[in-house]
Amino acid sequence: MATDGDGAFSNKPITVPASAVPGDHFVTAIGRTTGLAAQKTFTVRTDWPAFRNSPKHKGFNPLENVLDSSNVSGLDEAWESAATGNSIFSSPAVANGVVFVGSDDAKLYTYDLAAGPTAPARPDPADLHPDLSLRASG
Numbered sequence: 001m002a003t004d005g006d007g008a009f010s011n012k013p014i015t016v017p018a019s020a021v022p023g024d025h026f027v028t029a030i031g032r033t034t035g036l037a038a039q040k041t042f043t044v045r046t047d048w049p050a051f052r053n054s055p056k057h058k059g060f061n062p063l064e065n066v067l068d069s070s071n072v073s074g075l076d077e078a079w080e081s082a083a084t085g086n087s088i089f090s091s092p093a094v095a096n097g098v099v100f101v102g103s104d105d106a107k108l109y110t111y112d113l114a115a116g117p118t119a120p121a122r123p124d125p126a127d128l129h130p131d132l133s134l135r136a137s138g
Helices: none
Strands: 022-028 037-044 094-095 098-102 107-112
Touching: none
Parallel strands: none
Antiparallel strands: 022 037, 094 098, 098 107
């Protein structure tokens, strides 16, 4: 891999091993002749963007490499949603470390996946019952 005049190698594709677990990882480059090094963090995510993970609702995440039949029984609840203004019939969706929950009070509740129910509800004009799906914008 070659760098530019400043030693940067941005926008160079790398292959992340399928065994990489969700979370932060590092890419390190070391100069062959100088021994100088540079390091950059990247995050592996396995988002769950819709009810049962996909428009076909198969409930399968092909990127899952942490949970299996030997350890899934050890899961425990990390936190629960704060009370909303009405019932919740939609399934949560998860993307980029944020949990999205639609309530029948016509609000979209967002929570930091790691911290739990800390964010205020946002009004949402869309009918979020019974399914919530996320799509990329931009």
